[in-house]
Amino acid sequence: MNKLPSEEKVTTHHTKLEEEAGTLSRRDFLGFLGKGAACAGAFIGAGAAIGAVEAETGKHAFQQNDAQYEEAVNNPPQIPGYNWNDHQWAMGVDTTRCIGCLRCMEACKMENSVQMDANHHRTWVERYVYLEGSNTALVDSQTDPKNIENAGSETKFRFDDRYRHVKVDKAFFVAKLCNQCEHPSCVQVCPTGATFKSKDGPVLIDTTYCIGCQYCVQACPYGARSFNESRGTAEKCNWCYHRITKGLNPACVEVCPTGSRIFGDRNDPESPVSLFIRNNHVQVLKPEMGNAPNVFYKGTDKEVV
Amino acid sequence: MEHVFEHVTPYVGYVYPNETDFAWSQLIVIYPYITGLVAGAFVISSLHHVFNIKSFAPVSRFALLTALCFMFFAPTPLLFHLGQPTRAFNAVITPHWTSAMAAFGYVAGFYLCLLLLETWFAFRADIVAMSKSKTGIMRKVYGLLTLGSDDVSPRSLAIDHKFARILSMIGIPSACGLHGYVGFVFGSLKTREWWSSDLMPVIFLLSAVGSGVGLLIVLYVIASKVRKTEIADDTMRGLLYVLFTAITVVMVIEGLELLEIFYKAREGVETVRELIMGPIWAGMVIQWAMSIFVLAVTSALLVYDVHGKRLVTWLFLSGLAIMIGVLAMRWNVVIGGQELSKTMKGLLTFYPEVFGRESLFVVGVISVCPYVTLWLATKLLPPWEKSKTAIENASKFSLNKQHSVA
Numbered sequence: 001m002n003k004l005p006s007e008e009k010v011t012t013h014h015t016k017l018e019e020e021a022g023t024l025s026r027r028d029f030l031g032f033l034g035k036g037a038a039c040a041g042a043f044i045g046a047g048a049a050i051g052a053v054e055a056e057t058g059k060h061a062f063q064q065n066d067a068q069y070e071e072a073v074n075n076p077p078q079i080p081g082y083n084w085n086d087h088q089w090a091m092g093v094d095t096t097r098c099i100g101c102l103r104c105m106e107a108c109k110m111e112n113s114v115q116m117d118a119n120h121h122r123t124w125v126e127r128y129v130y131l132e133g134s135n136t137a138l139v140d141s142q143t144d145p146k147n148i149e150n151a152g153s154e155t156k157f158r159f160d161d162r163y164r165h166v167k168v169d170k171a172f173f174v175a176k177l178c179n180q181c182e183h184p185s186c187v188q189v190c191p192t193g194a195t196f197k198s199k200d201g202p203v204l205i206d207t208t209y210c211i212g213c214q215y216c217v218q219a220c221p222y223g224a225r226s227f228n229e230s231r232g233t234a235e236k237c238n239w240c241y242h243r244i245t246k247g248l249n250p251a252c253v254e255v256c257p258t259g260s261r262i263f264g265d266r267n268d269p270e271s272p273v274s275l276f277i278r279n280n281h282v283q284v285l286k287p288e289m290g291n292a293p294n295v296f297y298k299g300t301d302k303e304v305v
Numbered sequence: 306m307e308h309v310f311e312h313v314t315p316y317v318g319y320v321y322p323n324e325t326d327f328a329w330s331q332l333i334v335i336y337p338y339i340t341g342l343v344a345g346a347f348v349i350s351s352l353h354h355v356f357n358i359k360s361f362a363p364v365s366r367f368a369l370l371t372a373l374c375f376m377f378f379a380p381t382p383l384l385f386h387l388g389q390p391t392r393a394f395n396a397v398i399t400p401h402w403t404s405a406m407a408a409f410g411y412v413a414g415f416y417l418c419l420l421l422l423e424t425w426f427a428f429r430a431d432i433v434a435m436s437k438s439k440t441g442i443m444r445k446v447y448g449l450l451t452l453g454s455d456d457v458s459p460r461s462l463a464i465d466h467k468f469a470r471i472l473s474m475i476g477i478p479s480a481c482g483l484h485g486y487v488g489f490v491f492g493s494l495k496t497r498e499w500w501s502s503d504l505m506p507v508i509f510l511l512s513a514v515g516s517g518v519g520l521l522i523v524l525y526v527i528a529s530k531v532r533k534t535e536i537a538d539d540t541m542r543g544l545l546y547v548l549f550t551a552i553t554v555v556m557v558i559e560g561l562e563l564l565e566i567f568y569k570a571r572e573g574v575e576t577v578r579e580l581i582m583g584p585i586w587a588g589m590v591i592q593w594a595m596s597i598f599v600l601a602v603t604s605a606l607l608v609y610d611v612h613g614k615r616l617v618t619w620l621f622l623s624g625l626a627i628m629i630g631v632l633a634m635r636w637n638v639v640i641g642g643q644e645l646s647k648t649m650k651g652l653l654t655f656y657p658e659v660f661g662r663e664s665l666f667v668v669g670v671i672s673v674c675p676y677v678t679l680w681l682a683t684k685l686l687p688p689w690e691k692s693k694t695a696i697e698n699a700s701k702f703s704l705n706k707q708h709s710v711a
Contacts, residue, residue: 218494
């Protein structure tokens with residue numbers, strides 16, 4: 001097995017990742033990922049379909065290949081009986097429950113065929129640590145070079161134990177993802193209207209219409225958007241639109257072992273997210289931006305960015 | 306899925322994971338730079354056409370050609386930058402009007418048409434003359450360029466002049482609009498502390514005028530040296546006035562901008578300070594050193610009422626300096642804005658690619674293209690008014706010829 005670039009040198013710029021995983025066998029990858037990944041399906045722009053993918057190109061075996069992507073985009077599956085006027089999806093993040101296991105990140109990368117390097121994410125987890133006597137937090141995420149070095153690969157999602165020998169006053173994890181804002185800056189600045197706010201909440205991208213100017217990447221206050229160089233279009237979390245329209249939870253919510261991520265329909269007062277919002281003091285990130293996010297946080301901190 | 310290219314930008318502090326992939330590279334640095342040169346050159350051309358300031362007459366048509374040739378290449382960096390360049394016209398066909406970027410196709414297209422029209426009116430008499438004096442294929446080319454209008458009666462020329470003047474008048478707000486708009490693309494983004502400023506469009510516009518005047522000074526001096534013609538002292542003095550005004554106002558507003566950031570001292574102001582001392586320190590030093598140099602030299606030229614060769618030398622240097630300074634300023638804005646993380650807790654350091662689609666090599670090629678095009682354009686449409694000495698020489702030559710024949 002070839003070494004991934006990240007295993008050789010983490011912070012080098014201009015790293016070509018082309019050869020990456022070129023020789024990773026399918027078995028290796030499936031072994032690492034677990035064989036539970038099975039949900040195939042896609043919406044325009046969701047770019048989602050994994051599972052038993054024949055790795056003709058020899059690239060990431062579990063991810064969508066070009067033909068599948070094209071099929072998903074040009075011929076999106078019909079979802080009978082789904083009316084987007086009937087739903088108002090929302091997400092809750094209970095930071096007091098998050099243990100930083102990063103299964104959400106892994107699940108998202110698999111489910112949505114997100115690029116496997118450390119520069120493209122639809123969701124990630126931040127670690128905030130107040131050392132003893134300090135008034136400010138040290139922050140890192142899985143993509144911190146030290147964490148990648150410790151995990152040995154960009155495709156293994158682990159936090160290192162750098163704080164093992166120091167006294168910590170307070171520490172917690174904060175999961176981040178697209179906030180599917182009520183007033184999304186990314187939609188405002190999109191010159192073609194390729195990205196749009198759906199009636200049921202999520203902000204989606206029509207990847208057949210995106211010109212790849214990356215104005216949206218600049219405009220997102222939360223850094224939630226990235227650019228897919230191979231497709232030449234923008235990428236973002238869509239709360240697994242292909243799943244939620246079928247009555248499933250987003251992949252990250254599904255795999256969260258502690259129930260830190262809560263998802264549901266705000267039109268339903270008894271849905272998990274409605275209860276979460278009603279029963280807790282919730283906050284949103286960067287409210288001063290005026291974007292009115294739809295991801296509600298419990299237990300954030302002044303240091304959370 | 307093929308990876309076309311990947312960047313991993315080194316950083317300190319904490320940045321959002323997606324930020325390590327730099328969205329807007331050096332191509333987006335030269336886009337406002339080239340657009341700015343267009344705006345600046347056009348303003349000089351208008352000073353003659355609209356306000357009838359005689360001292361700009363020798364460079365007026367040359368300035369117009371310069372603006373046109375640079376405008377041809379203003380959208381090129383954007384096309385190289387787009388992930389899906391073949392879909393570029395989606396923004397024009399179905400513009401999403403809440404986006405500042407959606408207007409680009411219209412603003413740039415309108416302005417390009419205006420420049421083409423004005424150039425045609427300004428050069429029509431020459432084109433007609435050349436369609437009659439040239440031979441071979443060039444005769445046909447000029448014949449086509451007349452668009453079938455070969456009337457050069459005084460009345461017709463007066464109409465030409467009137468149209469060129471009207472177009473030039475429309476052109477002034479358009480040029481300001483075009484470049485103010487480029488500033489708006491950056492200034493309207495609330496996400497980035499370094500961009501999000503009401504002064505941004507004004508800064509972009511005024512520095513554009515400065516760099517455009519600088520470009521004209523440099524090109525005019527070089528062209529005169531190459532053509533071995535006299536450099537009009539009046540013109541140089543006129544350019545000096547404009548350059549002095551531009552640099553003074555730009556420096557004041559840029560200074561105010563920095564002062565406001567640090568005086569307001571909003572959350573993350575320490576990181577802004579570290580940005581200036583860190584990733585963009587070289588750019589800031591170049592920008593301010595060049596600005597101070599230009600301000601000092603132009604002030605001295607005014608105070609000591611310098612004329613002639615010394616004026617040419619020092620103004621040429623000032624022109625070069627402001628071009629470099631404004632380029633550095635574009636870098637500091639475009640790249641610096643992204644080097645300052647949205648978290649306001651981290652700083653990235655951008656290293657440009659040397660070869661590749663979005664590389665320094667491409668930037669170099671695109672930057673050279675307008676100059677080559679301008680050189681070709683001056684061959685096609687000589688913009689220089691015949692100077693007195695040239696006419697005298699020509700008449701002497703023809704007299705000699707007649708004598709020798711006799």
